[in-house]
Amino acid sequence: xxxxxxxxxxxxxxKGFGEGYTKAERAEMExxxxxxxxxxxxxxxxxxTVVGINDKDVIINIGFKSDGLVPxxxxxxxxxxxxxxxxDLFIEEQENALGQLVLxxxxxxxxxAWQLIEDALEFDNVIxxxxxxxxxxxxxxxxxxxxxxLPGSQIDVKPIRDFDIYVGKKMEVKVVKINHANDNxxxxxxxxxxxxxxxxxxxxxxxxxxxxxxxxxxxxxxNFGVFIDLGGVDGLLHIxxxxxxxxxxxxxxxxxxxxxxxxxxxxxxxxxxxxxxxKQLTPHPWDSLSATLEVGSKVEGKIVNVADYGAFLELAxxxxxxxxxxxxxxxxxLRNPADFVKVGDEIVAVVLTLDKxxxxxxxxIKQLTEDPWTKAEMGSKYAVGTKHKGIVRNLxxxxxxxxxxxxxxxxxxxSDLSWTKKIKHPSExxxxxxxxxxxxxxxxxxxxxxxxxxxxxxENPWDTFESVFPVGSDHKCTIISxxxxxxxxxxxxxxxxxxxxxxxxKEDGTQAEAGEALDFKVIEFSKxxxxxxxxxxxxxxxDASLKGKKAAGKKKPAATETATPAAEKSTLxxxxxxxxxxxxxxxxxxxx
Numbered sequence: 001x002x003x004x005x006x007x008x009x010x011x012x013x014x015k016g017f018g019e020g021y022t023k024a025e026r027a028e029m030e031x032x033x034x035x036x037x038x039x040x041x042x043x044x045x046x047x048x049t050v051v052g053i054n055d056k057d058v059i060i061n062i063g064f065k066s067d068g069l070v071p072x073x074x075x076x077x078x079x080x081x082x083x084x085x086x087x088d089l090f091i092e093e094q095e096n097a098l099g100q101l102v103l104x105x106x107x108x109x110x111x112x113a114w115q116l117i118e119d120a121l122e123f124d125n126v127i128x129x130x131x132x133x134x135x136x137x138x139x140x141x142x143x144x145x146x147x148x149x150l151p152g153s154q155i156d157v158k159p160i161r162d163f164d165i166y167v168g169k170k171m172e173v174k175v176v177k178i179n180h181a182n183d184n185x186x187x188x189x190x191x192x193x194x195x196x197x198x199x200x201x202x203x204x205x206x207x208x209x210x211x212x213x214x215x216x217x218x219x220x221x222x223n224f225g226v227f228i229d230l231g232g233v234d235g236l237l238h239i240x241x242x243x244x245x246x247x248x249x250x251x252x253x254x255x256x257x258x259x260x261x262x263x264x265x266x267x268x269x270x271x272x273x274x275x276x277x278x279k280q281l282t283p284h285p286w287d288s289l290s291a292t293l294e295v296g297s298k299v300e301g302k303i304v305n306v307a308d309y310g311a312f313l314e315l316a317x318x319x320x321x322x323x324x325x326x327x328x329x330x331x332x333x334l335r336n337p338a339d340f341v342k343v344g345d346e347i348v349a350v351v352l353t354l355d356k357x358x359x360x361x362x363x364x365i366k367q368l369t370e371d372p373w374t375k376a377e378m379g380s381k382y383a384v385g386t387k388h389k390g391i392v393r394n395l396x397x398x399x400x401x402x403x404x405x406x407x408x409x410x411x412x413x414x415s416d417l418s419w420t421k422k423i424k425h426p427s428e429x430x431x432x433x434x435x436x437x438x439x440x441x442x443x444x445x446x447x448x449x450x451x452x453x454x455x456x457x458x459e460n461p462w463d464t465f466e467s468v469f470p471v472g473s474d475h476k477c478t479i480i481s482x483x484x485x486x487x488x489x490x491x492x493x494x495x496x497x498x499x500x501x502x503x504x505x506k507e508d509g510t511q512a513e514a515g516e517a518l519d520f521k522v523i524e525f526s527k528x529x530x531x532x533x534x535x536x537x538x539x540x541x542x543d544a545s546l547k548g549k550k551a552a553g554k555k556k557p558a559a560t561e562t563a564t565p566a567a568e569k570s571t572l573x574x575x576x577x578x579x580x581x582x583x584x585x586x587x588x589x590x591x592x
Contacts, residue, residue, distance in 0.1 A: 045108045050085045060089060060103055068103035075105065088112055113144030117185060121175040126192065128172050134163045141173060141187055148173070154188035157197060158219050158229060197232030204233050208274070212264045213281070218256055226250045228262060228276060235274035237262060244279045244318025246304045285318035286359045295351050299363070303345045311337050313349055313363055320361070323349060327364035330371055330407025331393075332448070340365070372407040373448050382408070382450060386440050387457065392432050400426040402436055402452060410450035412438060419455045419462065419530075420495055462527045465495065469522050469532055474539060477520045479504075479512055487512070489520060489534060496532075497522075503535035512536055 048068070052059030057069040058081070070089065075081050090107035120127050129141040129148065138151040150173060152160055173187035204214075216228035216235065225238040237260075239250055247253060254260070262276040293299070299321070301313040310324040328340045341347065349363040372378070382388070382404070390402035390410070399413040417429045430436055442451035469475070469491070477489040477497060487504055489497040499520065504512040512518055524533035 045088055045090050045111050047086050048089045048103070050081065050083050050087065053081065053083065060087070062089065062091075062101070062103070064101055068101035070103050070105050109145050113146050116144050117146060117148075117175055117178065121178055124174065126172050126174060127187070128170055129187070131166045131169055131171055134167055139163060139166055141171065143173070143175075143185070143187065146183075146185060148175070148185035148187045150187050150189065154190045157190055157193050157232075158217075194232075201232035204231055208264060208267060210264055210266060213261060214264065215259060215261055216276075218254060218258045218260060221250050221254065221256060223249055226254060228260065230274075233274065235262070235264070235276040237276040237278055241265065241275075241277040241279055244282070244285050246312075246314065246320070279318075284359075285316050286356060288316075289319065289356065293351065293354065295354055297351045298348055298368075299351060300346065300348050303341050303343050303347065306337050306341060306343055308337070311341050313347065321349070321351070321363040322361070323363045323365060327352065327362070327366055330366050330369070330373070331403060332401075332409050335393075366407075372405065373445065378445060379443070382440050382443050384440050384443060387437065388440070388452075389435055389437050390452075392430055392434050392436055395426045395432060397425060400430065400436075402438060404450075408450070410438070410440075410452040412436070412452045412454055416441070416453035416455055419458065419460055422496065422530075462530060465493075465532075466525065466527050468493075469495075469525055471522050471525055473522050474519055475522070475534070476517060477534065478517045479514050482514050487514070491532065491534075497534045498531070499534050499536065503537050505537045507540045 046062055048060040048062040050058055051061045051067060053072070056072055058072055058075055060068045060070055062068060068089070075087075078085075078087075087105060088108040089103040089105055090111055092102040092104055092107070116127075119125060127143050129143040131150075132140045132142050132147065134140075135149070138149060138153075139155070141148045141150045150171075152163060154176075155163075155166070171189055172192055173189050174191050175185060176188045176191070177186040178184070179186075214230055216230045218226055219229040219234065220227040223239075225236050226242070228235050228237055237250075239247065242250060243253060260278065261281060262278050263280050264274065265277045265280070266275040267273060299313075299315050301315040301321070303311050304314045304320065305312040308325075310322050310327075312320045313323055314320050323337075323341075325335065325337045328337060329335065347365065348368065349365050350367040351361060352364050352367070353360070353362040355361070388404050390404040392400055393403045393409065394401040397414075399411055399416075401409050402412055403409050412426075414423055414426055417423050417426065421429070423429050436454060437457060438452040438454050439456045440450065441453045441456065442449070444450075475491060477491055479499075480488045480490050480496070482488075482504075484501075486498060486500040489499055491497045497520070501511075503523070506512055506518075518536050519539045520534035520536050521538040522532060523535050523538060524531070526532075
C-alpha cells in the first residue's frame with residue numbers, strides 16, 4: 001500500500017472532503033477561511049457573543065478559532081443572561097497550556113471602568129455613583145465598580161453633620177483627581193451644586209432689592225446672629241432683627257437647617273454683605289398697644305434686663321419700658337437696681353411718660369406707695385429733738401446719710417458725731433450698713449431735708465472740761481505723735497491736746513519724743529473750738545503771763561481764802577461729773 005506522501009490527491013476519484021480541489025485551490029480556501037477569524041491581541045477588551053451557558057461557565061464566541069469560557073459567577077449582576085447576548089471581555093491569553101482561549105468579564109469591566117473614569121476627568125463628565133459606606137473624613141462611592149473617595153467637604157456647599165444619611169443612595173459626582181499609582185479616585189458632589197448655585201447666585205444678585213422677601217435656609221448660628229443661605233448667596237440676620245422681643249441667643253427661637261422667610265434690609269454696593277430681617281415681616285407691637293394706655297396707667301410685665309441705671313420691663317414682646325433706679329424707691333439715696341428687682345420678676349408698674357411715636361415709655365414702682373414726705377404725721381414724727389435709729393447708707397467727706405425708714409434720709413454732719421474726737425472723715429467713726437442713734441436737729445418738709453446729730457444725744461462735756469483743764473493746771477500726758485509743728489498729746493479722759501515744738505523742750509535741753517509720758521501745763525483752753533494747748537517746758541520754766549496771774553492773786557489773800565473752799569467744792573463736783581461721763585464714754589466704746 002503506498003504511503004500518504006506518494007498519494008496522488010489529484011487523481012483520487014472518491015467523493016469526500018477536499019474532493020476535486022487542487023493544491024492551489026486548497027491554499028486559497030485556507031486563506032479565505034483564515035480571513036473569517038478575528039485577529040486578537042492579549043490584554044485588550046473586545047465584545048463577544050454568548051453561545052452557550054452551563055452550570056459553571058458561559059461559552060463566548062469572539063470570532064476566534066476557538067471559543068472561550070468565562071465563569072458564570074462573573075455574570076451575577078446580569079440576572080437575565082441568555083444566548084445571543086453581547087458582553088465585553090478581557091483577553092488574558094489566546095491559548096493557555098490546554099490550548100484554550102482565556103477570557104475575563106470582571107477584568108473587562110474594570111478596564112472599561114477606568115477608561116470611563118479617565119474620560120470623565122478629561123471631559124468633565126457627570127457620573128452617577130452609589131454611596132456604599134461611610135469612612136473617615138467622607139464617603140465611599142461606587143462608580144463603574146471602582147470605589148472612589150468623596151471627602152466630607154465635597155458633599156455639599158453647607159457643612160454636613162450626619163454622613164450616614166447618604167449611605168445606600170445614588171449620587172451624581174464629578175471626578176476631580178486620579179492617582180494611578182494607588183488606584184485612587186477622588187470625586188466631588190459639591191462642584192455640581194456650586195455650578196448650579198453660581199447661576200442662582202447671579203440671578204439673585206441681579207434682582208436683589210431692599211424690601212424683597214426671600215426664602216432661605218439657616219446655615220450657621222452665632223451669638224450675634226444667623227447666616228442664611230439664599231441659594232448660593234449668604235445673608236446675615238442679626239439677633240436684634242429676629243424678634244421684636246428681647247432674646248439672648250438665636251437658638252432660643254431658631255434651629256439649624258430651618259427654612260425661613262426673611263426680608264432684605266440693606267446691602268453694600270458689591271452686594272457682598274446682605275442684611276436680613278425677620279421681625280420686619282410682622283407688625284410692630286407698639287402699633288397694637290391699647291388705646292387706653294396713658295400716663296398714670298398701671299401695667300404688668302416681666303423684667304428682661306437689669307442695668308446700673310435701672311431695669312427694663314417687657315409689657316409684650318417688643319414693648320419695653322425703663323424703670324429708672326430713682327423711680328424704684330422714695331429714698332433720695334440711690335441704690336443698685338438689683339436690690340429691688342431681678343431678671344424674670346413679674347411686677348406691676350405705673351406709666352410715667354409715654355411717647356408712641358418714638359416708641360418710648362418710662363415707668364415707676366415707687367408710685368405704687370405713698371410718698372413718705374407727704375404723710376401728715378411727718379411733722380410730729382420727726383420733730384426737732386425726737387430721737388431715732390437709722391442705717392448708714394452713704395459716707396461723704398462732710399458727713400453721712402442715714403436712712404430712718406424707706407424714703408426718709410437725713411444728714412449727720414461730721415462735726416455732729418462726737419464732742420471729744422476730732423473726726424476728719426465719717427469712716428473713722430462708723431461704717432456703711434451699721435446702725436446709728438441720732439436726734440433731729442432740723443426738719444424742712446418743703447425741701448425734704450432732715451439734719452441729724454449723734455453727739456447731741458449726750459451733754460456737752462466741754463462745759464465740765466473747762467473747770468478740769470483751766471489755764472495753769474498740770475496734767476500727766478502721753479505724746480501720741482509728732483510733726484514739724486509740734487505734737488499731739490493724749491490727755492486724761494480720752495481728750496487730745498496740742499503742744500508746739502518749742503514747748504516740748506525738756507529741762508536737760510533735749511526734745512520730748514513720741515511715746516513719752518510727761519507733765520504738761522495748760523497754756524490755752526477754748527471750749528468753742530474744743531482746743532487745749534499745753535507745754536512741758538512751762539512746768540519747769542514759769543511763763544511770764546502765769547507769773548502775773550499768780551502775783552495778782554497774792555495781793556488779795558482774804559478773798560482767796562474765802563474762795564478756796566468753794567473752788568475746791570466746785571472742782572470736786574466737776575470731777576464727779578467727769579468721772580460719770582468717762583464711765584458712760586467707756587460703755588459706749590465697749591458697745592462699738
